Amino acid sequence: MEARLTLPIETGIDREIRELMDRLGVDAVRNSDGTELPDWVSEGIAKVYSTYFPARGDKEWEAQSAGERVCQFLMSDPVTASSADPLEINVMRGYLPAQFRPDTDCDRGKYWQVIDRTTGRTLAPEEWSVVAAAPLPLVDPVAKVGEYPAEAASAIVTIAAPEPFHSYTVNFLAQQVWDSTQMYNYLTNDWADDPKRTKDQPYDVAYHRTWEHVRSALARWLQDHPEVDVVRFTTFFYHFTLVFDDRAREKYVDWFGYSASVSIPALEKFAQQYGYELTPEDFVDGGHYNTPFRLPTKRFRDWIDFTSREVAAKAGELVREVHEAGREAMMFLGDNWMGMEPYGPHFPAIGLDAVVGSVGSAATCRMIADIPGVKYTEGRFLPYFFPDVFNPEGDPVKEANDSWLTARRAIVRHPLDRIGYGGYLSLALKHPDFIDRMEAIVREFRSLHTESGGLRPANARPVVAVLNAWGKLRTWQTHMVAHALWYKQIYSYLGVIESLAGLPFDVRFLSFDEVLETGIPADVSVLINAGTRDTAFSGGQAWADPRLQTAVREFVWRGGGLVGVGEPTAASPAQGPFLALADVFGVDREIGWTLSHTRHPVATEGHFVTTDLQERFDFGEDPGEVVTLGATVLAQSEGSVRIAVHAFGSGRAVYLAGLPYSPQNSRLLHRSLLWAAGAEAEWASVLASTNPQVEVAYYPDVNRCFVYNNTDQPAGTHLTGPGVDEELELAPMEGRWLDL
């Protein structure tokens, strides 16, 4: 039996740990923050993981590399000129001097910018001046921030002759003087109370000296830690964007943000390689900092590409060091992951052995499992063995069940190679019911590798591609702000990929650029375009390009399928319909310009798409008025179309107002995709379950299926498919293997 299980262990409870490792079949162990591994781990009972931070925490190097901090372009608060008199802007207002200091020594004509936001004009450097200034005091002081570093500072920009009543901002280069993740832990996890800790200032491998140091430090560390089998990089060099405000509260968070990957040497190298210079505004982006919800600019995508190539080259060298020392290199997909784009073109060449990531949803589970170019993947499961759950009042079994039911849908479709846990095992051992449940989960997880014959379950014929501005680069990563957190504005769309993560389809992610460059791949049967207007996910202005419109129109006309969710293909045009492909969908979004058009909507009952829609359709947040231009309306509310289907040439389109994840909505998407592909006759080709709460995976090669109840209640279903016609009753959460 392959064990496939990683546990955190610690000193002082040797007997219990060894018993548990035997019982669960643990084949890898790790320490946790604040725990030590027992000596006997070097006896080879299990692989030993150890976290490794390449770009922070070496206090000696930190002291020697003051000029080589990670940098970030920040935008000052906008300030409105109330006259033509000189206008002063304190650039650090609203920021935390404990996190950033303005770089006033750099070439400010190049790395600072003053912009009139009323007109969009960048002022000439002669029109403004900078003086250094003392840091602004912390508003409502937060003890946990402690003393400001000695170098804390601000700067005041003076615009000599502003236009009265125009609004101005300053883009400025700032050095990061406190690591973002560490700050987060100080502020939220009481690290401030631990006198052993000191604040880390991250250093940047873009500087040659620092890079040389990082390489040699790893070599030394490998020598000093012969017991470590797997170096778990956490992660590499650049943190996602995480900025704190002057009250030490989170101010800005973008899990996909490249703001903290900036340095003067990198910008100079970029200019050499790409033949043009990036400006601070290319990063600041009018204060939007290239949020993934904005249609990405060519310049920003160039920066991602550049950074990824740089990061891949350097990460590749560290991985090589690890391999040369006879160890494995694993990446934790978190914190400093910028540039380590697992679905980007430079990733496979890094040569990592494994990726481990936190499993929060089926989609994040697939995001890890589907990563190409690594030997194995590992999912870190919830709950952590931390006191917030593992206490006498806590219910760790419930947390484990929720986590498993959520992730299992994805794991069935593409099994992670391993699962693991984190935290303090001593806490978990006090909850024997949790240990029992963990044992059962691990057993079920292993069965997906063993009972399946090591194969993935069969997919329905239609190949599905999620079409947006990002495409493959953001595989399973659409509509996300902060990693796996719920936002009111995104859940109605996240449900699309959450559903897909557990549905029997081959799922791709396709970018508009790919369509323009090489067309829609021949094997794709259905496209999904999901999102609110003005975003990279629906596409916004990308749809103003007639080539994109005609490519998708032709694809559908010739028999393809198109599923739109929310405000698909919304293009804010000067004329014509609001949805660029309104003719394909047979619906349009009403934004106040067509109120004079009298509508006579009629909802149709009974359709393949809505067959399993038992309750009122929950589309989440209202995307706004949608009207039919000829589509058959399957659901409407408040005068607005919520589900509609439409034939277009030989193809078909489905419109859905939103799709928060639920078993019912997942089923609705499942049927929409089949219908759009004209494949409704194949409904049961990979087995079908009448109850949307019960899913089934079909393994034709071993003539078996796995049926799983996604609820914590008993559930019945009727299975049909090749050679199957069977009523089943499943226990709460049960997963059952059936021989066919």
Add this chain to the structure above:
Amino acid sequence: MEARLTLPIETGIDREIRELMDRLGVDAVRNSDGTELPDWVSEGIAKVYSTYFPARGDKEWEAQSAGERVCQFLMSDPVTASSADPLEINVMRGYLPAQFRPDTDCDRGKYWQVIDRTTGRTLAPEEWSVVAAAPLPLVDPVAKVGEYPAEAASAIVTIAAPEPFHSYTVNFLAQQVWDSTQMYNYLTNDWADDPKRTKDQPYDVAYHRTWEHVRSALARWLQDHPEVDVVRFTTFFYHFTLVFDDRAREKYVDWFGYSASVSIPALEKFAQQYGYELTPEDFVDGGHYNTPFRLPTKRFRDWIDFTSREVAAKAGELVREVHEAGREAMMFLGDNWMGMEPYGPHFPAIGLDAVVGSVGSAATCRMIADIPGVKYTEGRFLPYFFPDVFNPEGDPVKEANDSWLTARRAIVRHPLDRIGYGGYLSLALKHPDFIDRMEAIVREFRSLHTESGGLRPANARPVVAVLNAWGKLRTWQTHMVAHALWYKQIYSYLGVIESLAGLPFDVRFLSFDEVLETGIPADVSVLINAGTRDTAFSGGQAWADPRLQTAVREFVWRGGGLVGVGEPTAASPAQGPFLALADVFGVDREIGWTLSHTRHPVATEGHFVTTDLQERFDFGEDPGEVVTLGATVLAQSEGSVRIAVHAFGSGRAVYLAGLPYSPQNSRLLHRSLLWAAGAEAEWASVLASTNPQVEVAYYPDVNRCFVYNNTDQPAGTHLTGPGVDEELELAPMEGRWLDL
């Protein structure tokens, strides 16, 4: 006593009518559709009104003027080319051949257009051809439409070599072969069942022959009708846009639409006067037909101006004829009112004696009452004496009460000069309770003229201007689609003017152009900008003009007030905040681009603005996420700011998410305007009522006030103000005069 009352009368009930006229003090009578006036009206007991239709109904002229029909530019349904093969478009698909026929005889290179809607390119006339075609059959035939006219037809446009998968439309000139209002009555009021009626084809006074006929016909009619004292024009020449579909259902309705004011002679005259030619697309407007919700183009405003000047000149001549015959000329503000813009620059010169209009809301009541350049105004009150209400099961008293409570708020602020009723008096006489109630209403109406000393009540100091793209031209006419009808998308904004219509403020309507040309008038204290994004009412791209932004910013900074409702100043910018004046409001609209900005909203309790907000704030339709950038939040829900206040320089701004009309919301607006103007200390300067359901009007010159209960329940309030500090209890609906 001035009688100020118009009643519909009829033959056959002479005694009852004479008694009622004495009792109510009727001083004008009119017939209704289908009734005759008794002979004795010529005795001079009361003025006699008679409706007059200048541009239709003369069957003899209709027969002689086949080439002089009213025309309209229509857009065909969009058709997508599925190959490069010739593409045929039947231009009348979706239209009713009983209403329109394509004008295939005109210069089609000029008056027809084929547009590639995927690129916006207008095709050269050589790229397409036209052939006449038989009319498409009526879908689901509607008997009431009857036979098509002999000239019913369609036309097929063939695009020789379309771009595959582009969408094409045809703009074409069509002749209107059935009057729109008459059609409406045939289809909805059973006129089709009346064999005496025949279908009217409207003729156009833009043709010289028709114009000469219309003039002489009026002269003859005046000679033939010596008993008529007041010629009630219904209305003049051009109908608002009202188009029926191929099922004879309403397809397009725009109370402000100028689509049916088109003719070749008018277009030619326009080109001479304005120095450029309008194209069909200037009217078709990408299928939006210049809905008033779109930011109006210069070309469309030129057309309104041109048509209004033409209409005013011709209407002026007819009015002169009426005056020369010793009669009065009255305009019914309805149906064929296009070009008779009562708030436009050409209106006063027409020399009308009076305007009469239907009173549906306080705002429409003010729209009539405030019209400049006429001697008197009259409001036609509800209910009509029609069988739908005046039947044994009907409750005409309730209808009368609802109508009076709605209109009274406006009438108090600016009294109409007269009120009137319509329909069949014989029906009303069967409801003595209704007659009693009418008598009381008329008495209360007259008291507003007599008890007030003939003066309007005092206003609070702040002068309020509603700022949008239309300004004065659409005084009291914002956010309307079809006259006085409820639409889900507008009620949250209509409440603003409905509230204003009854509040003690001097209210103006100001356009962006006026602000750009002559600045914000010096006596204006507070601006209101209300509407959804992308509309003429919030302003859309108009706010991209830095001059407009700075004018309003400076106005507020120097002490002015700004009240924004919904998505005020939303400008869809490429950079910076979404609301152009986000810095003034201290809030911004979140459209998916700032999700990474972490918000820490805190709602503040207790503020002058929300003092009377007893229940949860009902803002109507959700305008979308709004976040604070520094404003004080007074109400929030679902993570979104609903009410916020913000100081900006010496001025103040208030943000409201929406304002459906209710006494509570009217009060909220009242307080918002005072606070924004920095005038909260003057709250009681024109008397204040603690209960928002009870309003008060103050007449300082006669030292009186009028207190009125806007509900059908007893209501108490506490009045305060100059020399007043009094508890009051009012009966349901009561209006009470108090000497101070």
